[in-house]
Amino acid sequence: MSRKITIEPVTRVEGHGKVTIHLDKAGEVSQSRLHIVEFRGFERFVQGRPYWEVPVLVQRLCGICPVSHHLAAAKAVDVIAGAGNGDGLTVTGDKMRRLMHYAQFFQSHVLHFFHLVSPDLLLGVDADPAIRNIIGVALQHKDLAVQGVMMRKFGQELIQATAGKKIHGTGAIPGGVNKNLSIEERDHFLKGADPLNADKMIEWSVAALDLFKDYYGKNKDMIDGFSHFPSNHLSLVRKDGALDFYHGGIRAVDSEGNKIIDYADYQDYTNIIGEGVKSWSYMKFPYLLSLGEEEGWYRVGPLARLNTCDFIPSPLAQKEFEIFKAHTNGKPNNMCMHYHWARIIEILHSAEVIKELLEDPDLQGTDLVATGERKDEGVGLVEAPRGTLFHHYNVNEDDQITMCNLIVSTTNNNVPMNKAVNFVAKAQMTGQTEITEPMMNMVEVAIRAYDPCLSCATHALGEMPLEVTMLDADGNEITSRKR
Amino acid sequence: MRMGTKSLHVSDRYDSEALEFSAIMPRVFVYGIGNPGRQDDGLGPLLAERLEGWVESEGLSDIKIDANYQLMAEDAHTVSEHDLVIFADASKEDIPSYAVSRVEATGNIGFSTHSMTAESVVGLTIELYGTPPPVYMVHIKGYEWEYAAEMTEQALQNLNQVELFIKDWLKNPVEIQTPITV
CATH class of the missing domain: 1.10.645.10 (Cytochrome-c3 Hydrogenase, chain B)
Incomplete structure (x- = not known):
């Protein structure tokens, strides 16, 4: 049975990301994807x-x-x-x-x-x-x-x-700046x-x-x-x-x-x-x-x-x-x-x-x-x-x-972040039947290295929980983990 | 609206030279949070803008007004330098016009986020600088969050109500009982 694991740092006003890790029938990681919803x-x-x-x-x-x-x-x-x-x-x-x-x-x-x-x-x-x-x-x-x-x-x-x-700083204007730096500053x-x-x-x-x-x-x-x-x-x-x-x-x-x-x-x-x-x-x-x-x-x-x-x-x-x-x-x-x-x-x-x-x-x-x-x-x-x-x-x-x-x-950095997640997923999740905290930590650490701005939102205050869901080939949830 | 008040304890937060002055004038910080380019998300900064002029005209020099996109770690230091802190932010919560809550410390910080909750800022204040002053969050009901400077009419009406409430509070800056919902 092939499975898909979803790691979802969820919503801000706009822009959120999730990770899906696809396992094949043998439990090997076949593909990993970092999805970032980019507001255009x-x-x-x-x-x-x-x-x-x-x-x-x-x-x-x-x-x-x-x-x-x-x-x-x-x-x-x-x-x-x-x-x-x-x-x-x-x-x-x-x-x-x-x-x-x-x-x-x-x-x-x-x-x-x-x-x-x-x-x-x-x-x-x-x-x-x-x-x-x-x-x-x-x-x-x-x-x-x-x-x-x-x-x-x-x-x-x-x-x-x-x-x-x-x-909404105004310092830079077409052709230059609107102020210099005073001696006091x-x-x-x-x-x-x-x-x-x-x-x-x-x-x-x-x-x-x-x-x-x-x-x-x-x-x-x-x-x-x-x-x-x-x-x-x-x-x-x-x-x-x-x-x-x-x-x-x-x-x-x-x-x-x-x-x-x-x-x-x-x-x-x-x-x-x-x-x-x-x-x-x-x-x-x-x-x-x-x-x-x-x-x-x-x-x-x-x-x-x-x-x-x-x-x-x-x-x-x-x-x-x-x-x-x-x-x-x-x-x-x-x-x-x-x-x-x-x-x-x-x-x-x-x-x-x-x-x-x-x-x-x-x-x-x-x-x-x-x-x-x-x-x-x-x-x-x-x-x-x-x-x-x-x-x-x-x-x-x-x-x-x-x-x-x-x-x-x-x-x-979209491609390298995807590759980083894939690298970690293959090392941590191949052959596993359960999503553990250390696995989630490793995915976090890989993404964090790139310091992505997953959210450009400024309204919601700091909420970005991490959720992992394991799905079977038919999309049915097998298990999930949330922090 | 207020269910009760309590005087601020300012004397233990000042050195002896400043004691006499500070006992009369607690240092108050009002911080508007949000992005004015996102319609009602700009409620906090607009409140700060309105209060800035009012504070100056009233001669309330111990009230500091500022605004920023979001709360960050360095705000823990700013909180520690004041006797009363009021954060004001737009809210998507199910509240009528506005609400006021006391901010309690927490150490829970989300994954990979570049901003902090008010609760985590207070938590960081405690760890780095000791007992924090009373910190409140004023939640102002907002409705639209698109790329536009124009706020919704209803949000502006909510802001007008909050502005009256805050001005009244700042004339007598004391601890208040929460929650308040209006």
């Missing part, structure tokens, strides 16, 4: 709106990473406003946006590490989910939990200072009382890396062996090959590090990326057109970025990058759990860049907006915390949006 209504909603509204409008998409959408959209409308393709902004405009973006990276990655991953590391992936959370960490490692809270607060306050407000973040200053953020980022490396030293087999498989990797890189979260050209490498695409202009992304569809999922499956749908899928996000870039342009993160690269002899790292390692290196890099920018007097400049010859089409890409984010708009002669296409980071 926004692309229709934005049509007819003036293009200059888009950087604010897109923040309706997601309360988790609104700054990423804000900046990707702003970069697209820069092109339409004639302010160039990432190279036409004023110095102050460019650096203010970068400060906002690196603050977003910092606080987003901190949330993931301290809130979602540190419970796995400190309490064990097999620990009871009821205590395997930030409160469980607080009970046993109070100092670390306080660090996580204060690092988040620092990042959020910096976003507010650069974007103007926490909700600069000093608040640069020289603020402990712990809310840039130096302390760097110190705590190093400590977070040490924590991970210590855990890794004791659990190397698990970290290396958990859901590893070769893939292509894709991200933006700076022209000299440096890691750059805000701007660059598209680079893709294969699992051996051979360059498939190097510094391609993302205005031309439709000739680089295809968007496949599957009958069983609303979410698209992006791939490199040059390799085709079967072979051209890729990873994005922290692991992919450290696999595509040549170096990290900040001293402490560069040292950690060298250690990270040495682990795979300079070749791309294809180990799923190493996303966490890469993510913490990016936390450190973000903290270093934030300090460097805060010390830069260009942030107090007053030339904020660039203008130029208007165009009818614009594409904006940024590296969002979860990976490469694409925004594409066409406008008519009345400045109204006529077409919008978005490829969000989680969509770019």
Whole structure:
């Protein structure tokens, strides 16, 4: 009798995911699928709106990473406003946006590490989910939990200072920004009382890396062996090959590090990326057109970025990058759990860049907006915390949006997340007749490595239970488990 | 609407230098939660926006008003810095216009979520910073949640009622008995 196991982290206002694991008659895992319901209504909603509204409008998409959408959209409308393709902004405009973006990276990655991953590391992936959370960490490692809270607060306050407000920030506008950073604001973040200053953020980022490396030293087999498989990797890189979260050209490498695409202009992304569809999922499956749908899928996000870039342009993160690269002899790292390692290196890099920018007097400049010859089409890409984010708009002669296409980071990671779940399912569930808590934990851990934004909802408060249902070939429930 | 009140204990939350002042003016935090780009989901932030101007005009400088898309771990620190905390959020629950409940701590946090419940924020406050102040959740009934800024007429009427209730409360910021349903 063939069976289907369903793991369903259920509903938010829009966007939810579930996992189905199909067993064949012999009890072997034959196929696993991660279904994420992606709400596509926004692309229709934005049509007819003036293009200059888009950087604010897109923040309706997601309360988790609104700054990423804000900046990707702003970069697209820069092109339409004639302010160039990432190279036409004023110095102050460019650096203010970068400060906002690196603050977003910092606080987003901190949330993931301290809130979602540190419970796995400190309490064990097999620990009871009821205590395997930030409160469980607080009970046993109070100092670390306080660090996580204060690092988040620092990042959020910096976003507010650069974007103007926490909700629907207005900092980035077509061709630039609407404010600079005052001396008072600069000093608040640069020289603020402990712990809310840039130096302390760097110190705590190093400590977070040490924590991970210590855990890794004791659990190397698990970290290396958990859901590893070769893939292509894709991200933006700076022209000299440096890691750059805000701007660059598209680079893709294969699992051996051979360059498939190097510094391609993302205005031309439709000739680089295809968007496949599957009958069983609303979410698209992006791939490199040059390799085709079967072979051209890729990873994005922290692991992919450290696999595509040549170096990290900040001293402490560069040292950690060298250690990270040495682990795979300079070749791309294809180990799923190493996303966490890469993510913490990016936390450190973000903290270093934030300090460097805060010390830069260009942030107090007053030339904020660039203008130029208007165009009818614009594409904006940024590296969002979860990976490469694409925004594409066409406008008519009345400045109204006529077409919008978005490829969000989680969509770019659709295939690898499916493969990660399949890897774990085959290891954990083959031949099993019962769904155990450890099995569910393993599926969670595999998905969590990619930090997917399964829900862009901002209304429902934190409810995302995990439900596993086992069905027979006729769709009848055999057993279910819920947490 | 209120079934009973209790004065806030503020003195043990301040150092001695601030004692005299703080005993008169408890530090109050009102936090609107939601996405204003999602119709009635913006009820919490809109309430915060309305209260911000009112607080300024009334000279209530010890009342801090803020808003965000959702509650996060760092809000535990903010809660710990106040004597009374009022969260306000749109609600899909089966309530008439609005409801007020006391937020009790919990350690239960959902799988892979990027936001926290009010209960888990209070739980985290306890673990990191000790006894929390009284924390309340004001649930404002909402109806539509699409990509639009315009709220439903009924939701705005509910908001008007809540606004009167909160303003009355903030003029005399004390603990109240819950639940309240209006």
